[in-house]
Structure formats: structure tokens, C-alpha cells
Amino acid sequence: MSLDKRYDFKKVEEGKYENWKSKGYFEAGDKSKNKFSMVIPPPNVTGKLHIGHSIDTTIQDITCRYKKAKGFDVLYLPGCDHAGIATQAKVDAKLKEQGISRFDIGREAFLKEAYKWKDEYHALIHKQWAKMGLMLDYSRERFTLDEGFQHAVYLVFKKLYDSGLIYRGERIVNYDPQMRTALSNVEVIYKKDKGYFYYFKYRFVDNPATYLTVATTRPETMFGDTCLVVNPNDDRYRDIIGKMVINPANNEKIPVIADEYVDIEFGTGVMKCTPAHDPNDYLLGKKYNMKNILVMNVDGTMNENAGKYKGLTREKCRDTLVNDIKNDDNLIKIEEIIHDVGHSERSDAVVEPILSKQWFIKMKPLAQSVLENQKTNNKVNFFPKRFEKTLINWMEKCDDWCISRQLWWGHRIPVYYNKTTNKLLISEKIPDNSGDWVQDEDVLDTWFSSALWPFVTLGWPNNTDDLKRYYPLDCLITGYDIIFFWVARMYFQGLHFTNSRPFKDVVIHGLIRDKLGRKMSKTLGNGVDPIDVINNYGVDSLRYFLATTASPGLDMRYDEEKVKSASNYLNKIWNSARFILMKYEESNISELKIDFNKLNLIDKYILSKLEETIQSVTKKMDCYEYGVASNILYNFVYDDFCSFYIEMSKVSLSSSDSLKNTLSVLMYVLKAIIMMIYPFSPFISEEIYLNLPEHKDSIMLEDYPEFNNDYVFEDSINKVELLRKSIDFIRSYKVENNLVPNTKIDLIINGNDFDKSLVSYLSRFAFANKIEFNKQSSSSIFFAENDFVLYIENNLNKDEIFETLNKQKEFLLSEIERSKKILSNETFLKKAPEQKVNLEKEKYEKYTKELSLLEEKINKLK
């Protein structure tokens, strides 16, 4: 079997995933090995996966495949998130297309629709995972709404309630009027929107000709005003504290009170207080025992407290109201402003702060446990480290977490209220005398269950074998955008319920943007579908691109050119393999084995370089720095292996003496390269691997190369480097002098450093015609290093020679100048390491020697 001339990714990828999967290679459970466990951040079942998921899962899969090849029992656990509000929004939209709303069909029918949706996209996600080549252990797949999760969620809720960490209370919460649900603080996205400051007259009751000027951005909430507030230290208003004014919206009489909360400098220094619609006003209202007047319904329309405006949307009400106030001569001016306005993360609707009764998790004690754990040896290690600060920063001042959602899709809150006594009961099922009880209508925030993902997926609350073996997770890989939503919450729930950090390492990657650096979004239409990329370039190229373009924790840009260049790189590897396998087949040698006694210098050199590469690649792989690791490998593959060793090997392959050993070395290095590129691009690696003369059933069963000092031959390195430099020198000499590469030249080599066994390589790769040793030369074209001088014995005209010589002289003079400067620095001589000093001295000597040689030549020419 031999490889096609061109790397055809479609052919290469075909059938491999199914094969791996059916053979059970993805399944964890080999107890003879150390374990390495990871979970996939469960994607939402809202739609197909985008390229952001691809970067996430690519890094995860590279980690897993690498660890497996390194001999670990790897668990990469898959699953999906029901994604409460997000999915419900999608299903709502679908119903709307049919002209109905969820309220028309009721809870039960709606859930049926939602499950249909879930099934559809769940299947699609499975296909996409397969396309991406993820080694997921499907035998352990979970879903955040499955039975196990329902039980775990109930238990968590009950325990947190019993210990006082969950409470129900009236608070100002962020309300999404479109989805008609409360949101947590992290689900509110602040955007700079255009808005208006409306300046109104609040006339004094005792003298309506005079008034206070109050500015507001939300006039429609004025029906909920309970008072005006000024700062007691504000000289302008000292006299009017305690007076009554008229609310221009509804003509209610409200008092002017004083509190130091008001900023004298801000606006007019007079603030209206609307306790039911603003968190700060709420606190003030509480302090002064004000009424909480709600003016809006949950869908964002005005309620009866808005009087004749009842039923209008908040936007319509605002316009009408402002106009009416203007007609009453109570409007002073309208000022355009740009201000931060909270939007719902999912629906993008402007959130309304509304007083309502919700369930909360008390964050202080839980956050505290995280902060304390980060001070111990069992802390969670962040890669890159700075994200630990992000977490700590947030933990130090996070608010209580509003966990109740007025949705239907999700975990129903396991609370029942007694119809007669109104007594509350936490229960997994409806109590026996079911007629007396009614369940809380709300569901839990979707992140409530996601937060349990690391341990519930492994069987918690049961102390299962999986939980014992795979928990805590070794690694969690995710984007920085969900540190608060997810990572932080898994952390404190893990500590609280398992008494252990949920994961040892957290690897944070950036987001992928479009070529211009913009966020990918539906409205911009600049999203990239990973499936399209895969169809055009193959998944191996996509994976390689994603893993190597990104720097830890930083955003990256999608650039098709780079995917293309990844594909070219893989083609290069493909063709190097093709060459080696071709030569192997031609050779009719059945068994390859490296004979250490027969290694030539070039063989020793590439083996040494390979070991160096294995060592540094492994080091970088171990700290999740895949970009750097792949770069080191890239340089080795291109420069050392393809450009140099393979070319050089053509000499020894043509001699029957060295054929077998050279082939053995080629094959050995090739296999190591394949193994190192394998985690990045598993399909092409598998294809090549299976074509190697010796192989297991799959590359997934193969071991990662280990550094082996027996394969390092120090003495070969300098000698072969000298050869490489000589060839480079001759090549650039030819280009600079407009000679075609295969121009024959004569060489004279003086000195003892050059190893004569390398001479044939010079003839072949520098097109040297005649090579003589230790002979006087009159040539002015030479390359020298230590005890080595290489002369090019060609006739050039005098001008060209002078030009060349002068260039060399200039270079040498600058180098000597540099060395001199360093060496005349006494502190350098005193303080720098001896090795460094000697190195510099050697260089100085070398350069001066070369200079004197050069000057001699120049003199001769004259």
C-alpha cells in the first residue's frame, strides 16, 4: 500500500472516527493506568455548534489524545446542557412562527415541543463532535435534565435550603420582559445605548409657581415615585426639606426628604425615589419605610398604578407621558445622552429592575470557601495564571445569585406550598395528600445544574466507582467568557458538596473573532461554520489552525489563509511519509532496525535533533502551550527533517551499505513526528501510521515518544552544522552572483574541523565538482569558522570579488566591534558567567582571524 501523491483529506478522514468509536478506543476504564479526566463543557441544545465550540473542543481533544498517548486512562465525558432560557427562547420563537404562544398550549405541551427541539439538536451536535474527531466516551454521556441530574438538583437545593444558603425573598431583580423571567446579575449585558435625560418640574404644593428640577431617564417609573431626595449638606435645598411636591406624572403629593446618598454634584442634586424599580431606591425606601409601588406587569406593560396609561408598553407609555407632561408645562428640557443600558443576555430585551419575590443563593459563605481554598495546596491552577485574579476579584464582591426563573424549560423548583396553611415543603415529589399542595411555578437557573456538572456526571450523589476514580477532574478547558457563569459556580458547589476542588487545572482560552477582529455574530453575518471549513480544508487543518494560532487566554482571528497553510504543512508531512514509504517498498527490506554501530554523522545528527525536539515539545504540551509546542515541531519537521535530513538521506539511500540503516532512521523519526502531530491532527496521523511497516491497530493505541539520551550524539551536532552552514554559504553565494543553483564549483577545505565522511553531501547538495583538502588557495570567496575554511575556487571578475570581499569585511568589522565592546566591559568579565565570557572571547578570536585572512586576500587582489 502506498500513499497518494496528494494528501486528500476527504479520503483520509473517511471512516476513521466510526472505527475508533466502535473499537471502544474512546472509552475510559483501564485501571492499570493512572487516570486523566475531563468533561466537555456541555453545549446548549439550542442549535448547531459554531467555531467557538470548535476551538474549545479542539484544545480539549488535543489534551486528551496527548494524555492517552502518554499512558493515561483518559476520560473525556460528553453531554449537553438543556440551556433553560436559551432553548425556551428558541422554542418560543418557533411557536410564534405558527402564530401561537406557550401560554396557548400550556406547560405540558410546551415541554413536549422543547424535548423535540432538544432531540433534534442533540443529534446534530453528535454529528458535529464526530466531525471534529473528539475522543468522547459516549458510554458515559449525560444531559443536565436527565434523571440523575433531577435527583441531584433536588438534593442540592434541599441541602442548601436546610443550611440557610438558599432563601426566598423580595428583591429588586433584573427582569426580562420579553422572556418574562428574572435574571441573575451576570446575565445582564450592559451596552452603550442612546437615551434621554428628561428634566421635569416637581412643583411645590404650597407654591405651585415654584418647583424642583428632577432629571430621569425612565419617566414611566414616575408612577412609582414615593419621594424626592436631596443631600442634607446641599445648601441649595436645605430649606425645602420636608416640603411636599407634586409628581407631574400623576399629581400625587410626595415629600422631599434628605439623605446623604444623593450626590450633590450629579445632575440637579435632586433625585426621585422609586423603590419598586431601582435597587438603590429600594434600599432608601426601606430605610425610610416608603411604600413599594410597582407600576409594571411582568411583560413590560404598565399596570393599574399607571392610571390611564395602564396597558401601554413601557416605551409607548414613556412617549405619551412625556408629551402629556409637556402639555402641562412641566417639561423643562430633554437631553440626549449615551448611557449603559442593561440587556438580557439571551433575548437582548432591555431589562427592567423590578421588585419581586425570587429564590436566591447566599453567596458570601460559598465565595469565602473558594477564596480560602485558593490559599491552600489544593487550589485550582489557572492557565494562564492571571485568570485566577479574575475569579478572586469576582468572588470578593459578588451579589447573591437569583436562581428562580419564570420559565417552563428546566428543573422545576422542588418546593411545594400548602394551599391552606401556605406552609412550605422541599420535596422531590408532590406530597401524599397532593390536593393540598401546589408546586412552585418557577424553574431553576440553567447554571444551577451546570454548576454540578463535574461530579453529577460521574454519579454523585452516589459514591460510584467513576466518582471515586475520576473525581476531581484533572483539567477543565473553557473560554474566559464563562468564568463567572460556570467555572466559579462549579468551584463553590464542588467544594460545598464534595469537599474537594472540582478540577485541578483550569485552562482558559480566548474567543475567536472574524478576520477584522470583530466578534462573530448573527447580525453581522460574519460567523464561520466549522463544517464549511472542514469540507474545504479537512478537520485536521482546522484543528491544527485553531490550536496553534491561539495564544493562551488571548482572542484570535479566523483567517482562512492560515487554515490553508496548516493544510500545506500537513501535505508536507504527508509527502515526507510518502517518500519514506516509497523508498522502503523499493528496498525489499522486511525488518527495519537501527544499527547503532553503523550510524553515520547525519543519522546521529537527526536523531539528536529529534530527541531535543521531543524534550521541548513534551515540556510545552505538559503546560497546555500547544501553540509553542506545535511551533517547535514545525521547525523540526521543515528545517531539520524535510529540508535537511531527507535530502541528505538520498545520498546514503543510494548505497546498499547504508540503505537499511538510513531507512530505519527515517522511519524512526517519521513515526515520532507522526506521534507528535497526532493530537493536533489525528486523522492524517492515523492514515500514515497505519501505513508504517510496523504498527498497532490504531495510532490511538500507540505511545508518545519519550526522550531517550541514548539517541543523543553530541559530537555529531557541530560537525553536521558545519556542513549545513557550508551548503547554505555556497547556495547564497550562487544566488548573490546570479549563478543558477546547479552551477558546478570547485572547493578547497582547510583545517581539521570538517569531517571527511561528509564530503559526498557537499558534492551533491552544493554541486561541488572537485573538492580538495588542506591546500593553498588564492580564492577570495570563503567561509571560515574555528578550524575550518571553505574556499570557492571560481573565477569571478575583479569588481564582483571586491564587492563580495567588502561585504564580508564590513560584516566582520561590525562583529569585531561588538565583541570588543563587550570584552572591554570589565563588569561583564567579572560578573557574567564564565561560559558566556569564554564564548565571547572565542568569537572575538575567530573574527579577527577571519579578518586577517580577508585582508590578505584583498591585498593580493590589488
Next chain:
RNA sequence: GGAUGUUUAGCUCAGUUGGGAGAGCAUCGCCUUUACACGGCGGAGGUCAGAGGUUCGAGCCCUCUAACAUCCACCA
């Protein structure tokens, strides 16, 4: 207001114990050499944002400044 990043070749970005600046793409020249034209060989292109400091030595460590970006908080 608080925090965290970024600033290196024309473009996109690498560059960790501090010790002569790198890649991809673009560009220029040469080469259809039998693994690869999805290629080979060679070249040009950088005051490493700016200013100080530490050091024998700074792209890298410290301080400040500027521009840009992101997150958190506030916003009557």
C-alpha cells in the same frame, strides 16, 4: 471609578529561568532537482508603543505615560 490585557516585519501573530529578533501570509530573485509547485533555494523588510529604572547585559523584570481592547461596579 476598579481590574485585566494588548502594543514586535506590509498584514496576522509567536517569542519563560534576561545572553546576538521569529513564523505564516504578502513581496522580490532563481529553480519544472524523480516526496511535495499545496513545492525547493535565496533575499529584502524591525529604534520590539514612548520615557525612566534595575542589570555586565532588557522585547522579556520594575515604575510612569500614551493608544486600543475586555471585564466588573456606578449611572437619579
